[in-house]
Structure formats: structure tokens, C-alpha cells
Amino acid sequence: MNQKTMILVSGSGDTVAWFRVEFLKKFIDKSYKVFVLAPDIREDLKPILIDLGIEFIYIDLNRKGFNIINLFNSIIQLSNIFKRLNPDIIFSYTHKAILASSIASKVSGHQNIFSFITGTGHIFDDQSLKEKLIRQLGSLALKISLYFNKLIFFQNPDDKFLFERKKIVSSKKTRLVNGSGVNLEKFVVTRLPSKPIFLCMARLIKSKGILEFAKAAKIIREQNSEARFLLFGYPDDHVDSIDEGEIINEWNEKYGIEYMGYSSNPIESIKECSVFVLLSYKEGTPRVVLEAMAMGRPIITTDTPGCRETVIDQLNGFLVPKKDYLHAASSMKALLDQDLRQKMGNESRKYCESKFDVHNINDSLFNEMGVK
Numbered sequence: 001m002n003q004k005t006m007i008l009v010s011g012s013g014d015t016v017a018w019f020r021v022e023f024l025k026k027f028i029d030k031s032y033k034v035f036v037l038a039p040d041i042r043e044d045l046k047p048i049l050i051d052l053g054i055e056f057i058y059i060d061l062n063r064k065g066f067n068i069i070n071l072f073n074s075i076i077q078l079s080n081i082f083k084r085l086n087p088d089i090i091f092s093y094t095h096k097a098i099l100a101s102s103i104a105s106k107v108s109g110h111q112n113i114f115s116f117i118t119g120t121g122h123i124f125d126d127q128s129l130k131e132k133l134i135r136q137l138g139s140l141a142l143k144i145s146l147y148f149n150k151l152i153f154f155q156n157p158d159d160k161f162l163f164e165r166k167k168i169v170s171s172k173k174t175r176l177v178n179g180s181g182v183n184l185e186k187f188v189v190t191r192l193p194s195k196p197i198f199l200c201m202a203r204l205i206k207s208k209g210i211l212e213f214a215k216a217a218k219i220i221r222e223q224n225s226e227a228r229f230l231l232f233g234y235p236d237d238h239v240d241s242i243d244e245g246e247i248i249n250e251w252n253e254k255y256g257i258e259y260m261g262y263s264s265n266p267i268e269s270i271k272e273c274s275v276f277v278l279l280s281y282k283e284g285t286p287r288v289v290l291e292a293m294a295m296g297r298p299i300i301t302t303d304t305p306g307c308r309e310t311v312i313d314q315l316n317g318f319l320v321p322k323k324d325y326l327h328a329a330s331s332m333k334a335l336l337d338q339d340l341r342q343k344m345g346n347e348s349r350k351y352c353e354s355k356f357d358v359h360n361i362n363d364s365l366f367n368e369m370g371v372k
Contacts, residue, residue: 006032007087009078009101011063011094013041013056017048019180019287022358024054026366027089035085037078038097039063044264057081063096071100078104086110089369093118095142102145114369115146116153118180119284119306120162143168151368155179155284158305175368179285179309181358187267187294189349192274196224196336198300199273201232201263201288202280204247206240209279209302209323214255216279216329221256224336229256230273232263270295274345275335281322283307285356293352298344300331316347 006027010016016024016036024034034054039061041049049056059077062070078101082090092101093116105113146152146169153175154160160176163169198217202208210231217229231251235244251257263269266288270276276292276299283306289299293310299317301307311317318331335341 004030004032004089005035005085005087006089006091007035007037007082007085009037009059009090009092009097011038011061011097013038013049014045015094017041017045021048021052022181022183023362023365024049025052026362027371028052028054030371032088035087037081037101061096061100063094071096074100075104075107079108082108082110088112089114089371091116095121095138099141099145102148106148111148111150113149114151114153115149116155117159117163117284118155120159120282139166139168146173149173151175153177153365153368156306156309159284162305177361177364178355179290179306179361180287181356181361182287182290182294182352183358184294184353187270187291189294189296189345190271192296192338192341192345193272194274194338196227196275196332196338196341197230197273198227198275198277198332198335199230199232199270199292200277200279201266201269202278203236203238204233204242204244205236205238206242207281209281210242212279212323212325212328213277214251214257215325216332217257218255219326219329220332220336223333227332227336228258230258230260230269232260232269234262266291267295270297273297274338274341275300275332277301277328277332278307279320279322279325279328280304280307285309290352290356293348293356296345296349298335298341299348300328300335310351312347312351316344316351 027034036049036054037057037059039059061074082104090101090105090113092098098115102113152169152173157176160174164171200213220227247259270292276297278286278289278301280302282304285306289310299311301311302322303319304322308319311319313319320327320331
């Protein structure tokens, strides 16, 4: 009897190692041979997959910008891989990976493909003429590629409704799950520091709300000298990137931000804070917020798609309007109260247990895909 095969295609091998291990383990437990296809992966993360018996295959996929030649080459490469491996299931996430793998599955004659929309990114930004053109082309490309999918999974109802309203996907094919989930055995409650320590962990781009975090920090620092503001992050080649050098050289004096660089261990980083803050403009469902919730941290985040799913306002944290650093500062001020931090932190863990357990979410995905 031939062993069943599953292929996961992503625009980033790093995110597979960070966020999809439990999902892939479930396939391995069901005796599937698992392959991960991505354009890159950090050398220190690759062993996480290899040690599980997962085979990693590099692909030529440009996840930045839109290059029709690169997309065409990626489709040809993926279709050849699909023909060779003859997978029983193809699962993709990130927009470029979805586009290429969905069309490649059709070309190679494989129909059992599923896609996971982990956020809309910048494809639906339309402030300029260029952005409107990109949105129209991107929407058309997604509509064509997702047509070949059996099911499309969404992490929040706003994104699902958006894709359905714009007729990119049929509502018959869409399913809603509670984000990617979090491993509650790995991310456990730890003691809150006694002092107010606010932590943001994100890529160094404006749409993650990092500048609003800094401006709010400046206001609170002027009112409470004990409050600390930590920023873990890493630079990203992006249209709205923030220069890391500026953060290192200027933000401590200007805003009171302590820049900690890249976090190789989110658990140890989250332990350092008593409040977690992510003022992102939109997300799928932010995994790092779920990790902070699982560790018993109160949350300050934005009332935007994906982010709003993580907070019941004034129960386990505060929801603030997008780009409103004054409202964010007001929420930070409320959480200078140690008792309130503890109370809301406890509620974060309870909410995480009830809604975001990664094993429950993976069970839902498997049931919908019909994986036995």
C-alpha cells in the first residue's frame, strides 16, 4: 500500500516552522509523507522540519511584488513537482503561494487542493492609482486561482466577507476557523512582572502600528517613569518599512522605546512583559497575540479585522481605533493598575483556551478537508 502524501506550499519557510508544525504533525500521525515547499527558510529553523521527517524543497517564488515571469516559472516548477510526488493533498497559504500552487494543481491534474487566507495584506489597499490597479489585478488572479480549490479557509469573518462580497470566492467554498491557533501546552501562564512593562513584537513596518506604539509610549513615560516599553522586531523589505537604524539610534531618546531586536524565543520575550500591545492596521489573526494571551497577558490591540477577534473589550484587554495612539495611551494608562493587569491576563488565558486551542482548530481543518 502506497504511503499518502501531503504538500504544503508557502511563501515563507520560516512561518511554516513557527506556526504550522502542529498542523503538519497531525498529518504525520496519520502516516502521511509531508513535503514543505517554500522559497526560503532560516538555517536554524530548517532542522525543526527535518527532525520530524518532513522534506523541504526550495522553490523559485518571489513573495514580494508582482512579476508575471516569476509567477509563470513558479507554476511550471510546482506543476512538475506535483506530477512527480503525486500528492493526495495540497495545502497553501500566503497569496503568491496560493496563486502559483492553485494553478499548478490544475495544470498537473490534482484536484484536492485547499488554501488558507491568513490575511489580506496590501492587495486591497487602493489609495493611489497604482494600488487600485494592483487590487484589480490581484483580485482577478486570486479569483482564477481559488476557483480550482476545493475549500478556502479564512482566519476571521471580515476577510471571508470581503472575498465573498468582491466575488473572488463562492460562499459555498469558504470556511471560517479561529486563526492558526496556539499550543496551550507550550505557551503556558507565567507570572506577570510587578511593574508595567509593555511589549510589542512585530515586523518593522508601519502597518503593524509600531509608530503608534512609540507615540503612546512617549505619553505614558511622561506620566509614569516606571513604565517600560519593549520592541522586538526585525526589518522587512516592504513598501512601508521603518528603518531599523532609526529605531536603534533615535527611538529610545525620542519615545522611550527599548529596541530588543529579533526574538528567537517568543516565550522568553513575552515573559518579560506585563502587557502585550499590537496596534496593527489589519491581520488574519495575529499568532503572537494568541501566544501572549496563552501566557496570561492582557492585550491592547486595534478594532480591525483579525485583531478584534482576540480581545473582548475591557475583559481581557482593550480594543482601540486604528492609528489612534491617544486611545492606545489611554488604555496603557488604565493598565498601569497591577490588579487590572492580573485580572485581564487571567481572562486572556481563559479566552484562549475556549477559542484558540491549536489542536481544536486543526481538528476542524481536517474534518472540513475530509482527512481521515
